[in-house]
Amino acid sequence: MASPSGTPSDVRPDPPEPSDDRGLAAFGYRQELHRSLGEYASFAAGFSFISVLTTVFQFFAFGYAFGGPVFFWAWPAVLIGQLLVAACFAELAARYPISGAIYQWSSRLSNLTFGWFAGWIMVIGQIVVVAAAALALQVVLPAIWSGFQLIGDDPAPTSASGAANAALFGVLLLALTTFVNVLDNRVLSLVNRVGVTAEIIGAVLIIVLLFTHSERSPGITFETGTAAESGLVGALLVGSFTAAYVMIGFDSAGEMSEETRQPRRTAPRTILTALGAAGLLGGLIILGGLLAAPSLTDGRLGVEGMSYVLTSSLGDGVGRALLVDVVVAITVATLAIQTSACRMLFSMARDGQLPFAGHLAKVNPRTGMPVAPALVVGVLAAALLLLNFGSPEAFLAIGTTCIVMLYLAYAMVTGPMLLRRLRGDHPAGGTDEQGRPLFSLGRWGIPVNALALLYGLFMTVNLAWPRAAVYDPAGGHWYFQWFTVLFLLVTVGVGFMWRLLRAQSGHSAQKPAPEESLPEPTR
Template structure:
């Protein structure tokens, strides 16, 4: 039997829960210790807020434009198509394995304990880095709303020493806040996250409306390459794809929260796909609208100021600040969603006794129904990562690039084993849930979609990790900064190998149940 989490407290909300969802979870060998309170919208909000187009496009628009010019827009539909292939595979797995810590759980069941452990390990590190990278995005908007938010120096640009230092301060404060919210309960997290996502969707619609009613040029702008970086355009275009690649990840969050979602076999697959699709549509319209509405494409303001420059140019002070406040809300719930997903992954691995301090990390607070120590661990490690980069003007691009590469590799540790299993005949049945409702499945298209998802994942991982000086050392730096992504991956694997060796012999393999290897 799989090692379970802390025993239920008599009379707790989940202690008397005999629902079909809890019975279903028990088939995998786990006690239902988390509070199952998330409905369809809350599940969608978890994925949408992790993707968070307002957060990530505001962060990266200037970066993408500075490399590819206006034609970098085409990286958006290309990345969406590739990531949707991955999401289709994840949706099928979410229907079959509705368990917290989904990347680890899926990979372990498809490829065995070692591969699954490293998938979880890579994802944990990626989520810590991603949470830190998302949190520093507050620097992009808060000083613009009010100069008092610039607590260090006067230069607000993330690429300056003052801006980078202030970003670390604001980001650390945000991580402290999201840690507190994650500790006090999934219901509070869901309320805040759902409210934040609603505000973000309103903000997205407002931004799109402003841009498309204040255009200075037509949609043909997306064919312009004259503002691209020097050198062959294909190279600039590939580098500009970092923006879209950074935005369209985290849609698997609905799977991470499966044990807190009502009817997860039906809900999680659809919210995984809808979170990515809605984000892609909204983000694409924002990109097109910004390019059409920007006062100038050639004076350098669009590359340096990004979307904030366009909004400030098209709106009066007060409406513009309201839109930026929506962006600040989006950044907050994005960081919250990333930390929540990461804490559930830590909890899931610790419950199987796969991590150091597993007993503490697998403990669920009897009142709040949350794994407290995983949330605290991610918050503290994220803040520590920011403090290590205090004053580093390249912190933004470096952290973002590294976390994307890690996420893509973690995804590959699911899609590659899944493809191998499909070739061998998985799934052999037409599965249904407890009520007999057919589960989401790719059917005869599974192998083709899965194979394309693997090719896509490999190509993007190589592209994103490629040591480009314009990305990793824009203001100069050592060779280790230039090779930050591949070096970070190697170090993560090396440290992971040591941790895995220390943990596994003492605790033995995780026993399987019939449901786990379906």
């Protein structure tokens, strides 16, 4: 959007009245998405992106294979770190209830160029997460019925046939979620709420059944087992991949702010409750799996993971019934992640900050859904799945890459936020839609923010570190060992080139118009 004077600027000032109940108008935007989500739907948006059943079942085997039972303790460590980040995000969600949360927050805390790269890295990461989540079907479908293994006879995701089968089902799932993402805002919300409710009920049942079928005591979690060759520290660092993959996406409640009723009050609460609930349930599922596994040494736990525990400890009937619930969770998680990526594309395009912005920013007035972003995300995620047809190693490479991208994007919010706190100009004050003070960390703001940033940077480096034993155990695939680093460099490089070409063509970032003289947004 242009300022009245037409003077280019890379600064995005706060509106004069951050608590103004005129909502989007204060930020220079028109209300186009349908505002129909209540508090539970907002919670469901964050919880379904995290989706403990999807992610725990997808990466439990990996965590155990490289860390042994002690990898459990990486879970509370990551949960505490992510709660620090979530607390910072809750503050921002109250003050900037806008779609494209990471992009909007970062650009308003720093400048539009920096925020653009945060949004660019985030949306590419989200697209990779969509692909990774769709691959999770392979972890459970063949365990429910061997007939779901349509390609070859080895269902392990790291085998050639398992990887190809995962890609096939992943593409089918993406076709379904893309269809739902263009239907209607209310249909999307209903599917999300029903799926999250089923997932929570299923998670509680799994926890109860696992603990009532325990084979050993919780003391087993202090053992590294034969899997951890690099000792306790190495086991925890690599084992943290599981927890790090699970506990991302809690910011989705912020992404859906423009579709949420009373977002200044609702979004901060649902960001924290979604992460807290997922952290508690996921930790108990992992602990229950370690206690109830028939064996910790027969090698199956590090290959088949939680699916093996459920069908072996609880019996085929009960175990498979619970795995059906996991399939529902995977479906809803993929849908929620795709929705979040769509809102990021929409938000950046609405500011004219992406190629084909006019198409990506268009909202169907009847359904309240941006159709083009859903198609773009679905097609690009499906294209990523083609990597899985050629190389089983791509399963882990795709999973780790998406975590690193999101962690880095998070740090590009908490970093500028900390600088503004230290300068004393962090946005403060204001009231929500009910006249109550906005969520604030108060005097704890600087220490919480600083720890959140340090944690995020440490985990980004830990996850991206090119460990040959993890990413290229068989040798001969150096590009998978360095896949995350290379993918990130390519992402940043493409973004830099596009912005350079855009600047040379005469386009430049401009601040939104003041609240008093808002022009009608161009489409």
